Amino acid sequence: MKIHVKMIGPLIYDVGFSEKEIEIPERTTAERLLELISVPKQRPRIVTRNGKAVAPHEELADGDRIAISPIYSGG
Amino acid sequence: MNGWTGNILRVNLSTKSVKKETYSEEFALKWVGGRGFALKILWDELKPGIDPLGPDNKFIVALGPIAGIPAPNTGKTVVAAKSPLTGGYGDGNLGSRVTEHLRRAGYDILIVEGKADAPTYIHIEDDKVNFLPAQEVWGKGCYDTMNWLYKKHGKAAGILTIGQAGENLSLYAVVRSMEGRAGGRPGMGAVMGSKNLKAVVVKGTKPIPQADPQGMKTLGAGDLRKVQEIDKKTGWSKQSTTGVLAWCNEVAALPVRNMRKTHHPDAWKVDGERLNAARVATYGCPNCTMRCGITIHDREGHESELDYENIGMLGPNLEVFDLDQVGSLNYLCDDYGFDTISAGATLAFYADAIDHGVVSGDFKFGDAERAKQLLGMAARREGIGDLIAQGSLRMARKFGKGSEAYAMQVKGLELSAYNVKFTPGMALSFATSPIGAHHKEAWVITFEINQTPRESYGPEKAAKVIELQRIRGGLFEFIVACRFPWIELGWPLDNYSKYFNTVTGLNWTLDDFWKVSDRIYGLMKLFWLREFPDWNRTMDYPPPVCFDPSNADTEGPIAGKVLDEKKYDGLLQLYYDMRKWDRRGIPTRKTADALGLSQEAAVAEKYARLE
Numbered sequence: 090m091k092i093h094v095k096m097i098g099p100l101i102y103d104v105g106f107s108e109k110e111i112e113i114p115e116r117t118t119a120e121r122l123l124e125l126i127s128v129p130k131q132r133p134r135i136v137t138r139n140g141k142a143v144a145p146h147e148e149l150a151d152g153d154r155i156a157i158s159p160i161y162s163g164g
Numbered sequence: 165m166n167g168w169t170g171n172i173l174r175v176n177l178s179t180k181s182v183k184k185e186t187y188s189e190e191f192a193l194k195w196v197g198g199r200g201f202a203l204k205i206l207w208d209e210l211k212p213g214i215d216p217l218g219p220d221n222k223f224i225v226a227l228g229p230i231a232g233i234p235a236p237n238t239g240k241t242v243v244a245a246k247s248p249l250t251g252g253y254g255d256g257n258l259g260s261r262v263t264e265h266l267r268r269a270g271y272d273i274l275i276v277e278g279k280a281d282a283p284t285y286i287h288i289e290d291d292k293v294n295f296l297p298a299q300e301v302w303g304k305g306c307y308d309t310m311n312w313l314y315k316k317h318g319k320a321a322g323i324l325t326i327g328q329a330g331e332n333l334s335l336y337a338v339v340r341s342m343e344g345r346a347g348g349r350p351g352m353g354a355v356m357g358s359k360n361l362k363a364v365v366v367k368g369t370k371p372i373p374q375a376d377p378q379g380m381k382t383l384g385a386g387d388l389r390k391v392q393e394i395d396k397k398t399g400w401s402k403q404s405t406t407g408v409l410a411w412c413n414e415v416a417a418l419p420v421r422n423m424r425k426t427h428h429p430d431a432w433k434v435d436g437e438r439l440n441a442a443r444v445a446t447y448g449c450p451n452c453t454m455r456c457g458i459t460i461h462d463r464e465g466h467e468s469e470l471d472y473e474n475i476g477m478l479g480p481n482l483e484v485f486d487l488d489q490v491g492s493l494n495y496l497c498d499d500y501g502f503d504t505i506s507a508g509a510t511l512a513f514y515a516d517a518i519d520h521g522v523v524s525g526d527f528k529f530g531d532a533e534r535a536k537q538l539l540g541m542a543a544r545r546e547g548i549g550d551l552i553a554q555g556s557l558r559m560a561r562k563f564g565k566g567s568e569a570y571a572m573q574v575k576g577l578e579l580s581a582y583n584v585k586f587t588p589g590m591a592l593s594f595a596t597s598p599i600g601a602h603h604k605e606a607w608v609i610t611f612e613i614n615q616t617p618r619e620s621y622g623p624e625k626a627a628k629v630i631e632l633q634r635i636r637g638g639l640f641e642f643i644v645a646c647r648f649p650w651i652e653l654g655w656p657l658d659n660y661s662k663y664f665n666t667v668t669g670l671n672w673t674l675d676d677f678w679k680v681s682d683r684i685y686g687l688m689k690l691f692w693l694r695e696f697p698d699w700n701r702t703m704d705y706p707p708p709v710c711f712d713p714s715n716a717d718t719e720g721p722i723a724g725k726v727l728d729e730k731k732y733d734g735l736l737q738l739y740y741d742m743r744k745w746d747r748r749g750i751p752t753r754k755t756a757d758a759l760g761l762s763q764e765a766a767v768a769e770k771y772a773r774l775e
Contacts, residue, residue, distance in 0.1 A: 095414065098407030098436060099399030107437055132398075133654075135614045140415050140427075140721025142614045156414040159398070161407060161610055162651040 090115060090151035094126065097158035103129055113149065120145035122155065133160045166375035167229040167668030168192045173271045175286060175293060177359050178219060178278030182293045187273070194760060197228025199255055199641035200684050201273050202244035206253065207687060207764060209275075212694045212771060216248035216351070217333055217358040218279075225266065225274040225324070225364065228644030230663045232264035232372060232451075235384030236391040236655060237646035239263050239450030241341070243324070246695075247350035248358075249335040249506075249555055250576035250600045253691040257604075257641065258339060258347025259449025261366075262322030268368025280360035283331075287317070288366045298362035302331060305499035306340040313365055322366040327501030328543040330357035334553035336506035336578075340498065343447040344457050344469030349503045350577050350599050375669030383666060387659060392453035394653045401446075403436030404456035405472040405652075410435045412476070412582065415613050416721045417590075419481040419583045421529055422512035423572050423709075426583045427720055430485040434475050438487055454648060462491030463532075470494055473603070476581025477508025482515070482535060489532035496536060500543040506555055507542075509578035511535055513556040513571050514548075522565040569708040570715075574601035575692075582609055584706055585715070586618065586722040589625035591706040592735055596629065596749075598637065598688035601706075606632035607651075618722075621731040626738040638681025639674075683759045685743070686751045690761065690768045693750050697772035704736055704749050746775040 093110050101107045104126050113125060119136045128134065136143050137156045149155065170192070172185040187201075195204045202224040214220040224244045231238055240257045247254025266274060269290050276286070280295070283302035287294040301309045306327040313323050322341075329337035330353030337353030338346040356362075374380055395401050409431065412418040416426035432438070439458050447469055448455025457469040468491035478493040479485065497504045511527070518525040525548065527534050541549025551559050556578055560571035572579045577600020584591040589612040594601040606629045616624055635657065640647040643664055649655035661672055693699050709715050711729040716722075740747065744755040753774045756765035765774055 095410070097410045097414070099402050101437060102399055102402060135411070135610065137414055137613075141618070154414075156411065158411045158414075159400075159407065160614075161411060162607060 092149055092151070092153045092155055094122070095154065095156040097156060098161070100128060100132065100134065100157055100159060103132070116148050118145065119143045119147050119149060119155070122149060123157065128157060134158060135160055165189050165192060166373050167664070168197070169267060169270050169272050169373060171271045172273040172275060173288065173293065174275045174277065176278045177276065177280040177284060177295070177361060180295050194680075194683070196642040196680050197231065197272060198226050198242040198257070198644035199244070200680060201226040202242055202255055203253060203684060203687055203691065205273070205275065206244060206246060207691055210246055214246065216246045216251065217354060219359070221246050221355055221358070223276040223352070223355045223359060223361065225262065227263060227267055227272045228642055229667050230660070231644035232267040233374070233380060233384060233663070233667060234388065234451055235380070235663050236387050236649040236659075237449065237452040237454070238644070239452055240644050240646050241266075241324070241347070242641060242644060243339045243348040243352045245352055245355040247599065248333070248354050249351040251695055252575060252599070253688050254348070254350035254352060254599055256338065256348035256350070256352055257644070258341050259345045259452070259646070260322055260324060260341035261320065261450055262324055262341065262364065263644070264450060265322035265366040265368040267372045268370050269366055270368065270370055274364070276359060276361060278359065283360050283362050285313070285363040285365060286361065288364070290368055290370060301362060303328065306501050307499050309363060313363060317365050317367065323363060325363040326353040326356045327499055329501040329553070330354055331362070332543060332545045332553065333357055334502060334542060335555050335558070336503040336510075337501050338503045340501055342449070344459070344498055345449065346498065346503070349506060349602060353501050374667045376666050380663070380666045383662065388451070388453050391649045391653060391655055394655070395454040398653060400652050401454055401456065403440050404458055406436035406439050406458065406470065406475060408472055409475060410437070416717060417583050417587060417609060417613070419476050419579075419581050421483055422481065422516040422570060423579070423583050423585065424516065424715060426585055426717055426722060428480055428483070428485075431480055433485040434479040434487050434490055439470060439475070442487060449646065452646065454653065456648065460487065460491050462495045463488040464492055464495075466492075466495045468492065468495040469498070473581045474504040477505045481508050481512045481581070482532070483529035484532045484535070486532065493532065493535055493539065496539045500539060502539065502542070505580050506578040507539065509572050510552055510556045510559060511538060513559060514538075514552060516570055517560070517563050517567050520567070522567045523563050569712065572707050574706060575703060577601050584710060584727070585717070586725045586727065587612055588621045588727060588732060588735055589616070589629060591710060591727055591732065592625060592739060593629050593632070595704045595706050595736070596633075596739060598685060605637035607636070608632060619725070621728070621735040623738050623742075626735055626742055629739060630742055633685060634678045634681040638684060639677045642680060642684065682743075683761060686756060686759045686761050687764055689745070689750055690756070690764055694768055694771045699748055699750060699772070701733070701736060701747060701749050705732070750774065
């Protein structure tokens with residue numbers, strides 16, 4: 090299935106892209122996606138699906154927009 | 165008294181007199197510094213009801229025990245006065261060389277009283293204080309003024325200045341320092357202007373009293389390096405505060421079109437990635453290794469130093485998505501000496517009011533060129549600029565026709581760049597901020613969206629707001645240091661008690677700090693009550709449009725949703741209960757006594773009832 094991934098802040102420079110469509114296997118979880126695109130494990134991050142928080146074990150669906158961001162704390 | 169100089173410099177511009185005073189150890193231990201010192205002095209010395217722009221108001225510069233000591237990130241200065249924008253307690257902090265210089269000159273506090281008979285700047289060099297003419301730069305912007313002062317006093321001098329906005333008493337004029345540093349959103353620059361005070365220049369050469377200077381030197385230098393390493397490892401400085409723009413856009417929390425919208429397809433054009441790519445220079449505060457001032461060339465070719473709040477309010481909130489144009493608006497605000505947040509919010513309100521037909525005008529969302537002209541008119545108080553210079557609330561009161569509902573402010577101060585259309589915790593944070601809506605007190609929005617159900621109005625949100633107010637609006641404002649190493653890089657809070665104890669020789673824990681924070685928040689509320697004896701809880705509400713279902717997003721993550729007024733009121737009550745404040749949001753007499761505010765409560769009771 091196809092999802093849209095948007096990287097935010099310094100994570101862009103970690104994974105080497107800021108935004109793209111990617112193909113992932115069915116039943117891929119949010120946590121597994123981070124491994125697939127090589128987000129460094131030690132990085133605290135927030136994952137949202139279509140603008141809402143998503144838990145690591147939740148499975149993604151075709152057409153999802155996934156944003157992966159460091160944990161900002163508000164300037 | 166190690167850690168504190170114990171000295172106050174009091175200058176009177178009317179009489180051109182200078183007094184060096186001392187403060188007691190009891191005062192130091194009770195109020196610690198910065199915001200604590202400024203608040204207590206304003207409480208003790210200001211008569212309630214005075215005109216904030218009259219000679220009876222006092223402009224205060226206040227520092228804390230770790231301010232100016234080399235350690236992460238101690239270059240901040242607190243400026244405070246009764247606010248001309250809100251009528252309540254007002255303050256702000258900004259990075260400045262004044263921090264170290266004023267302490268080295270031997271003072272933790274500068275109190276400026278009266279009004280000069282002609283434009284003046286105060287020059288402090290250790291024990292010498294001079295009142296010098298500033299006629300030559302009156303009417304000039306902050307950059308010209310700083311360059312003029314640099315030529316006279318050298319680039320290493322500490323300088324606080326105002327631009328035309330402060331001179332012409334714009335109610336949200338700020339105090340400026342260094343390349344792009346600004347502070348004092350609720351009109352602290354106008355208070356300087358009202359005194360004919362163009363600038364304060366400070367040079368100090370004495371050692372700052374410390375219990376263990378050698379220990380602090382080693383600790384501070386080592387920790388500055390460690391913070392720098394963490395920053396490098398995480399890459400935070402690549403986009404600094406502006407990284408959050410893209411996140412706000414994803415989760416529908418970006419201010420767009422006077423906060424009527426929460427996200428926009430063009431937001432990427434002004435995000436942190438684009439800003440980093442356009443970077444031509446980077447600036448920061450003294451004693452900082454994670455410099456956040458990303459600088460680009462604006463449309464006219466000036467260097468413009470941007471952060472998230474500047475971009476959010478002068479970009480998406482005005483529907484301006486050309487980064488160099490956002491840079492131009494920011495440069496003009498910095499040069500005139502306007503608060504970028506209130507300037508962006510007030511211009512957006514004006515465009516919204518025209519859009520809604522409550523007033524006729526030629527300004528539209530997205531029109532950056534007209535926005536530039538309007539800023540100039542506001543700085544000179546010409547035409548509609550006279551009203552723009554007074555902020556969104558006064559403008560709405562003038563326009564009428566229900567427009568006050570969408571003046572995006574609390575207590576008169578405009579909301580910073582987070583859209584609270586459907587974030588109850590962040591709405592509570594803005595609404596209970598003790599100087600009006602400001603993000604510096606408590607920023608709960610990532611916690612709220614990621615760790616709680618967004619739609620919850622539960623106690624976890626009220627508790628988090630208080631926890632963050634104690635740290636951000638308390639600790640960092642009274643020891644006086646920048647919160648960024650802690651908040652952005654996870655630098656442990658315990659380090660700040662370590663610095664505090666090393667310079668003072670005390671043995672305080674974080675719990676000791678929280679008691680001071682709660683005392684300060686209690687007295688700030690009593691300050692408001694003394695000015696507004698009819699205080700009620702609706703003064704701790706977000707703008708009415710936040711509760712208006714017709715303002716809901718029609719698509720996206722929060723489509724169809726707005727804040728529920730009844731539930732918000734319940735959340736506010738939870739907050740009051742946790743603080744042991746009454747139903748108006750005022751400390752009870754018992755709470756005031758427990759906070760060490762018995763004397764202040766007795767004074768407050770002359771003006772209004774305490775429960």
